[in-house]
Amino acid sequence: xxxxxxxxxxxxTQKLGEADRIVSLLTREHGRVRAVAKGVxxxxxxxxxxxxxxxxxxxxxxxxxxxxxxxxxxxxxxYGAAIAGHYPRYTAATVMVETAERFTxxxxxxxxxxxxxxxxxxxxxxxxxxxPEMVLDAFLLRSLAVAGYAPSFADCARCGEPGPHAxxxxxxxxxxxxxxxxxxxxxxxxxxxxLLAALLSGEWAVAEGVEVRHRREGSGLVxxxxxxxxxxxxxxxxxVERA
Amino acid sequence: xxxxxxxxxxxxxxxxxxxGPKGAQRIAFHLLAADPADVxxxxxxxxxxxxxxxFCRVCxxxxxxxxxxxxxxxxxxxxxxCVVEEPKDxxxxxxxxxxxxxxxxxxxxxxxxxxxxxxxxxxxxLMTRLADGVVTELILATDPNLEGEATATYxxxxxxxxxxxVTRLASGLPVGGDLExxxxxTLGRAFEGRRLIDV
Numbered sequence: 001x002x003x004x005x006x007x008x009x010x011x012x013t014q015k016l017g018e019a020d021r022i023v024s025l026l027t028r029e030h031g032r033v034r035a036v037a038k039g040v041x042x043x044x045x046x047x048x049x050x051x052x053x054x055x056x057x058x059x060x061x062x063x064x065x066x067x068x069x070x071x072x073x074x075x076x077x078x079y080g081a082a083i084a085g086h087y088p089r090y091t092a093a094t095v096m097v098e099t100a101e102r103f104t105x106x107x108x109x110x111x112x113x114x115x116x117x118x119x120x121x122x123x124x125x126x127x128x129x130x131x132p133e134m135v136l137d138a139f140l141l142r143s144l145a146v147a148g149y150a151p152s153f154a155d156c157a158r159c160g161e162p163g164p165h166a167x168x169x170x171x172x173x174x175x176x177x178x179x180x181x182x183x184x185x186x187x188x189x190x191x192x193x194x195l196l197a198a199l200l201s202g203e204w205a206v207a208e209g210v211e212v213r214h215r216r217e218g219s220g221l222v223x224x225x226x227x228x229x230x231x232x233x234x235x236x237x238x239x240v241e242r243a
Numbered sequence: 244x245x246x247x248x249x250x251x252x253x254x255x256x257x258x259x260x261x262x263g264p265k266g267a268q269r270i271a272f273h274l275l276a277a278d279p280a281d282v283x284x285x286x287x288x289x290x291x292x293x294x295x296x297x298f299c300r301v302c303x304x305x306x307x308x309x310x311x312x313x314x315x316x317x318x319x320x321x322x323x324x325c326v327v328e329e330p331k332d333x334x335x336x337x338x339x340x341x342x343x344x345x346x347x348x349x350x351x352x353x354x355x356x357x358x359x360x361x362x363x364x365x366x367x368x369l370m371t372r373l374a375d376g377v378v379t380e381l382i383l384a385t386d387p388n389l390e391g392e393a394t395a396t397y398x399x400x401x402x403x404x405x406x407x408x409v410t411r412l413a414s415g416l417p418v419g420g421d422l423e424x425x426x427x428x429t430l431g432r433a434f435e436g437r438r439l440i441d442v
Binding site: 049081085086236 | 261353354355356357358360388389392393396397400417419420424425426427428429431432
């Protein structure tokens with residue numbers, strides 16, 4: 001029986017037996033870990049709200065055969081209340097954790113970048129200075145980039161011809177030049193591609209200057225691009241509340 | 244593996260929540276050794292519950308008739324409505340004997356990660372119930388966990404424009420517990436919800 005300590009974000013919880021829960025965590029050092037939290041559903045549990053989704057916790061776990069067991073948990077940052085108290089944030093945050101879970105399908109494979117990205121995105125969401133759906137789109141694009149699927153928004157994704165270009169091929173990896181474009185690809189407004197590039201690189205000033213209708217078009221492209229690379233659709237994505 | 248019907252019984256029992264293969268085997272052999280009258284009573288109870296129990300058409304609680312006992316009771320206060328997730332929450336609140344109003348059972352909580360949105364719950368039925376203006380206070384008694392809080396937030400936002408009082412059950416320290424063992428979120432909520440002591 002070996003004990004280890006790590007920090008992590010709770011991605012989802014699942015009931016187990018009478019009073020326990022299985023907690024799926026994205027940890028800093030150990031990647032995605034599934035662990036049992038014993039007695040957590042009892043009102044007098046010592047874990048209390050620490051192992052609710054979106055909580056950032058410092059944990060001690062011991063390694064089990066298939067599932068680890070949480071022995072101690074201390075709060076690093078509590079995002080739950082600020083997220084649950086604001087419905088658009090809640091739906092956006094749920095997509096974030098589901099995406100993080102899907103991109104770390106292999107358990108115990110270190111995924112430090114995904115972890116840092118998720119913590120940063122949840123913090124930004126809770127601070128409330130940015131529009132939740134833009135924080136979500138920025139997270140999704142960067143999460144794709146970390147996983148190796150970074151879309152190209154300026155240069156042609158096929159031949160590398162410097163952009164900007166008018167077409168965007170979801171299955172081709174991004175913008176397409178006039179000679180590479182194939183029938184049926186999207187032709188978004190130039191501002192939409194500008195917005196997505198800004199979200200990917202974190203230029204919030206540029207992103208926030210773009211009109212709402214382009215944001216909507218951008219969100220559609222991000223969703224299509226994400227679903228293409230994840231193969232199976234996300235359950236939470238259709239339930240996102242958009243302004 | 245056991246022969247035919249015994250194995251069938253073990254398999255069926257093993258599908259029940261919280262019953263594993265070993266437990267299923269133990270129950271199966273208990274039934275085999277039990278008095279035939281006891282087993283018949285159990286079978287009758289299971290059949291009857293499936294045949295006679297419906298969901299109340301008003302509140303969604305389990306009921307033996309079209310409407311449940313609480314919705315039929317004229318002594319209950321019709322101006323206060325308490326929203327809960329599951330029928331078992333109604334039972335829990337009834338045990339307190341503090342609440343004299345009526346209930347509305349949602350059938351779960353909003354959980355996008357499980358694919359459950361507002362349209363999968365009895366939210367529309369709730370809005371229809373509130374439309375006639377009889378209810379003046381809506382108590383949101385969804386579970387004090389993340390999904391429950393988010394569901395309460397969603398409902399509050401939906402209902403507030405109708406001009407009724409919307410309240411949420413208090414969260415805080417469990418009675419009989421130790422302060423030092425309370426987690427930060429719970430203790431924080433207890434501070435937020437502190438009240439004046441009248442002496």
